[in-house]
Amino acid sequence: MPPKADINKAGWEQSEFPILCETCLGPNPFVRMSKQEYGKSCGTCARPFTVFRWNPGEGARFKTTVICQTCAKIKNVCQTCLLDLEYGLPTQVRDTALGVHSDAPTSDINREYYAQNMEGKLNGNKSGLDSMRTSSAGKEMLKQLARTDPYYKRNRPHVCSFYAKGECNRGTECPYRHEIPAENDLGHQNMQDRYYGRSDPVARKILSGNAENQGLQPPDDVTVTSLFLSSLPAKSTELSIRTAVLQSLPNVQPTQLKSIVHVEKTRCAFVNFKERLTAETAAQAWANGVEIDDERVAVKWGRSKPKQPSNLAGPSASSVTASES
Missing domain, CATH: 3.30.70.330 (RRM (RNA recognition motif) domain)
Incomplete structure (x- = not known):
């Protein structure tokens, strides 16, 4: 008699290869990845999913997938950096330019239920944005802002927190960057804001700079x-x-x-x-x-x-x- 299926795993996600942008994948065409089924919970819908981990190139930090494929398809974003796959921009920039409103729930109670329902509606690699009507002005704006080449600098190791406090004693053997981090809004980013396109400091910088230009x-x-x-x-x-x-x-x-x-x-x-x-x-x-x-x-x-001077008669x-x- 075959073993009884675990009902708790009914909504969990299995996948064979991650959905990644060219930057996160790295320049090495023979990249090796480790794969762990149900390795951790998705950063947005909280469902367990298949986690991939790899090194995108020499001098880069190891990268890992942080959201499940269903959530990535809903927003058409990379599973690791959460940037749009077509334009390489934050979702807030894309959605603002195209006039797209996300109806995805953000509460812990409804996120998993929403993700499971959307999984059945998305066929293959189809994105949740494919059926939305977009304006020509918004598309032109995105073409101007889009990054056309991979930005591998984004794969560098993180800044060494011990060095920032003046306490790192590993010298050149330290795997992290010995730089003093800048104190600005860009240093305060989180996964939920990036994914849902709300209060994203990177998006605000891009949008305000484009408006000024x-x-x-x-x-x-x-x-x-x-x-x-x-x-x-x-x-x-x-x-x-x-x-x-x-x-x-x-x-x-x-x-x-x-x-x-x-x-x-x-x-x-x-x-x-x-x-x-x-x-x-x-x-x-x-x-x-x-x-x-x-x-x-x-x-x-x-x-x-x-x-107008106060002594002038007539309507304002x-x-x-x-x-x-």
Whole structure:
């Protein structure tokens, strides 16, 4: 009589080869890997999965898979570095550019259940992002930011914590890097934020840098919370603009949008947000333009209009106007 199957292993994952980016795999075409079935729990869904470990090249640290293949396919990311497989970018950058909203649960109770359901829906190497509609402006933005060549520097050993404290006595035999780590936001990263694309310091740096390069650097006046859209399609209406804005910013709630002022005669509009942080998020997402009514529209920051002298009569003018190009 065959042994009874362990019901606790029904949702556990087995695999023959990991899903990796070219950087994590390394330059050696004959890399050797160790394989351990159910070696540890997935860093996102907490299910036991097959763990792979290997050395990507001379002078590099040993690397290992940290999430299961199902979670990697849902987000189309590498099982080790959690960067997008197509563009080599953090998921927050990709999802912001493409207007993708993740409906994956983050609570411990629902993550495993969600992963098991998604495993049955994903066929072969199909990604969970394949069926999503994306804008041309977002794709152009990702092509500009994408890393085209492997970045093997990312495989270097970690910084020696004893050296940073001045206590390492191993000298040249120490397998870790003898460098003083920089004190900034990039030194505070975690797996959950990288995978789910939330509060990722690397993504924030990439998005803010791209916005500045496209002329969308936030104005010094922190009271400015408006973005100016120009060259709108002739068929655009306030409703179509509002719909396009909310669709391109899936993580922004409708209540965070203060108002939309559409000037039909000049084919322009002001998108006014309630908070400055939300406006900055929109500017980063629209750095290469925003798609409204199937056409790409240019975006600029609004700016405060100079205050009128108090002794002047007549109604006050609009509080914002287009920023200078």
